[in-house]
Amino acid sequence: MSLPIESNKDLPKCLNTPTKQAKKARELATLCTGLATIKANAPQLQGPFQGFFSRTVIVTLEDGDQVVIQFRLEALDLECFHLARRTLGSVVPEIELLHDKELDDNAIFAYRMTCMPGKMWLDAMRGPDPPNKLVTANKSLGRVLSRGLVEGDTAKVVDDTLRPHLELLLSSSDAQIRQFDDTTRHLLASLDALKVLPLWVTHFDLNEVNMMLDEHCEVSGLIDWELSTPLPFGMAFGRIHTLAGEYSEGEFYMPPEFEQAERAFWDEVWEGVSEGVRGLVEANLEAVQLAVRLATLLDAFEQRDGKLERYNPVVVKALGKHLTYRIPRLRGADPPYA
Numbered sequence: 557m558s559l560p561i562e563s564n565k566d567l568p569k570c571l572n573t574p575t576k577q578a579k580k581a582r583e584l585a586t587l588c589t590g591l592a593t594i595k596a597n598a599p600q601l602q603g604p605f606q607g608f609f610s611r612t613v614i615v616t617l618e619d620g621d622q623v624v625i626q627f628r629l630e631a632l633d634l635e636c637f638h639l640a641r642r643t644l645g646s647v648v649p650e651i652e653l654l655h656d657k658e659l660d661d662n663a664i665f666a667y668r669m670t671c672m673p674g675k676m677w678l679d680a681m682r683g684p685d686p687p688n689k690l691v692t693a694n695k696s697l698g699r700v701l702s703r704g705l706v707e708g709d710t711a712k713v714v715d716d717t718l719r720p721h722l723e724l725l726l727s728s729s730d731a732q733i734r735q736f737d738d739t740t741r742h743l744l745a746s747l748d749a750l751k752v753l754p755l756w757v758t759h760f761d762l763n764e765v766n767m768m769l770d771e772h773c774e775v776s777g778l779i780d781w782e783l784s785t786p787l788p789f790g791m792a793f794g795r796i797h798t799l800a801g802e803y804s805e806g807e808f809y810m811p812p813e814f815e816q817a818e819r820a821f822w823d824e825v826w827e828g829v830s831e832g833v834r835g836l837v838e839a840n841l842e843a844v845q846l847a848v849r850l851a852t853l854l855d856a857f858e859q860r861d862g863k864l865e866r867y868n869p870v871v872v873k874a875l876g877k878h879l880t881y882r883i884p885r886l887r888g889a890d891p892p893y894a
Contacts, residue, residue, distance in 0.1 A: 566629070567627070567629075571627055571659075571664060577627060578613055580625075580627075580666075581613035581615050582615055584666055584668065585623050588623075588652070589623065593617055594616045594618055596613050596615040596625075597613065612625070614671055621671075622671035623669070624668070625667070625669075626667045626669060627666055628664070628667070630665065637651045639784075643703060643705070643757045644700060644703050648778055649670035650669065650670045652667065654666040672768045672776060672778075673768065673770065676765055676768060676769075677693065677765070680769040680773055686772060690811065692772065693769055694800055694817040695821060696769075698821035698825045701825060702826075702828025702829050703828060705756060706755050706756065710755050711751040713787060714750050714788065718850065720862070721859050724862065725857055726740055732867070733864075733867075736875065740853065743846070743850050749840075749842070750843055750847055752840050753790065753836070754837075755787065755788065756786065756791065758786065758787040758851075759781060760783045760785065760787075764802075766778065787847075789833075789844060790837075790846070791848070791850060794851025795855065797874070797878045799817075800814045801814050803870055803871075807874075808877065808878075818884070818892060822884050826885075841885050841886050848883060849879055855871075856868075878893075880893050882894075
């Protein structure tokens with residue numbers, strides 16, 4: 557289970573201030589690259605890069621390149637990152653665990669990651685330029701995620717990962733979760749239909765902070781893969797609601813270009829998959845729809861180590877609408893939501 561860093565007081569003395577974190581990050585960057593460093597920006601200056609579960613520093617090297625150094629209280633499963641990079645390519649950062657006696661003695665895990673180019677989706681979407689940037693970004697993301705095919709046993713994932721998650725929701729006494737019991741039961745009863753779908757590398761936390769866009773609003777990086785896992789095709793695309801839309805002042809909002817962006821995303825997914833995969837999913841579109849709906853529900857009520865995580869009430873408020881979403885291949889000219 558991930559251990560939160562709610563304040564610098566949660567860290568040992570060697571890292572309990574931004575200055576100490578920046579200094580240690582520069583030492584580690586030199587250690588792993590063999591290059592001197594020019595500067596390191598203190599964590600509190602990094603805005604959204606500063607995570608609840610880590611302290612992250614971007615270090616500039618003497619050759620002008622940058623590396624990311626991240627300090628955590630728990631170890632990451634690096635295979636999640638490695639699988640994503642092998643599958644999707646250079647849009648996924650490289651990552652390695654670094655060793656430092658002082659940090660090891662204090663049970664701190666330090667990681668070096670590639671500093672991905674571009675701006676966060678959140679920042680790139682601000683302002684009028686370039687035109688049609690929401691459509692461009694979604695189209696580019698669909699192209700990237702279309703490469704997500706991975707080997708594995710879909711039936712085992714369904715039975716060992718997805719079924720227990722749904723059963724956990726049904727065992728909850730939380731009224732906000734229980735209001736979706738009928739949907740949860742339906743999905744649980746229909747799970748076997750997903751076993752015909754191929755497995756797809758699934759980020760499961762795609763948001764406006766974890767996606768980087770270049771100056772043309774094309775995807776240049778996808779970061780923070782620790783929640784990722786191979787899931788049935790369709791589940792990797794459950795965030796389409798917030799990729800083509802957005803939350804504003806506690807409400808889900810569909811901009812005028814929502815449907816154009818959402819359809820562009822799916823068109824690129826269909827175009828990018830192999831002919832064999834395309835034929836398989838085209839023959840099982842209802843299973844794909846089920847997978848997207850399942851991802852929408854499970855994304856709202858995440859679980860780790862058999863326990864439900866705290867959920868975002870804003871997301872839950874929009875969940876009823878999002879669960880009515882139909883993929884373009886099935887709805888045709890109808891609107892995306894019932």
